[in-house]
């Protein structure tokens with residue numbers, strides 16, 4: 239029997255436009271989905287490039303304004319893969335038009351923005367999800383299962399880092415199509431909303447809510463030429479951000495992100511220490527989960543490296559044969575599959591409401607970076 243279609247309108251053809259288009263293309267080939275995703279149209283301001291993108295990925299048509307995408311009645315889901323400054327307006331307009339909405343992270347530039355987005359999807363009653371894709375790397379999902387099964391016991395510590403090195407050059411401009419992440423009006427913040435948001439989402443998923451934070455933030459290069467105005471302008475984003483956190487379960491958190499760690503491109507790592515066991519994960523070796531279990535027998539006790547590629551591991555039974563890798567792109571495939579299969583009753587997380595809670599933490603981190611005080615984060 240033919241499946242119902244899930245007709246997708248994509249906003250943005252950049253990095254995330256590609257990962258999402260790939261996800262919706264691959265998901266039905268590897269997962270048994272309740273509905274068949276169909277790439278109907280893509281909206282972006284540069285029509286020539288959007289047409290090239292549409293032809294490559296198989297979208298039926300192109301719009302040069304996202305509003306036209308929302309007005310179409312042959313689209314069920316609006317997927318927002320555009321910069322942070324447009325998430326709010328697109329998501330709210332889509333929800334008000336009765337469309338399902340998937341949105342890239344961070345949900346809003348501020349928690350105030352994302353709170354309005356939550357209100358819009360909830361009052362419209364439309365399915366919604368935010369692309370915090372790291373949850374669905376099988377080793378990370380496996381960590382969640384081990385923690386939920388109580389294997390670690392009481393949790394004492396959570397620590398995470400997300401390190402990059404691409405903005406160290408003093409003459410790097412800010413703003414415009416390629417460098418919007420350095421323009422605070424577009425991005426909302428620097429590494430706090432960009433990189434730490436991922437760490438916070440994973441942390442709260444694995445270890446529960448964060449109550450309070452104290453942070454230090456720094457902007458190392460204070461002025462940069464702006465690509466849109468041609469003038470040298472103050473830099474409003476945080477280049478580096480580190481914070482301590484108290485989780486609701488009594489454990490302590492330590493988080494750091496920077497774009498000034500020479501040699502690191504995307505070093506996302508986390509470690510969690512419980513009374514019985516610890517887990518550690520590293521994006522650069524993403525198929526492995528390290529585990530130390532104090533209950534193991536005597537002299538052989540030590541850190542073990544679990545190769546998360548077996549059929550019994552999360553998602554892996556749908557891929558190749560045991561021992562063979564999948565990677566970064568597949569985390570988006572898993573998220574697309576879970577969203578589609580969650581449509582008929584089961585809520586697929588993280589929802590807008592979950593992502594808003596992450597924005598509350600990033601807001602508190604930025605505030606504490608200025609006040610030097612502990613700030614409430616929930």
Ligand SMILES: NC(=O)c1ccc[n+]([C@@H]2O[C@H](COP(=O)([O-])OP(=O)(O)OC[C@H]3O[C@@H](n4cnc5c(N)ncnc54)[C@H](O)[C@@H]3O)[C@@H](O)[C@H]2O)c1
Nearest residue numbers: 250251252253254255282283319320321322342343344369
């Ligand atoms: N989940 C992740 O791991 C992850 C990774 C990278 C980026 N992101 C997030 O994804 C979003 C997009 O980032 P990216 O790296 O794909 O950016 P990008 O610069 O590669 O692409 C952005 C796209 O948005 C389009 N766009 C810009 N303004 C628009 C508008 N007003 N209307 C329609 N289209 C518009 C651009 O034309 C471009 O196609 C951001 O919110 C970012 O934080 C998430």
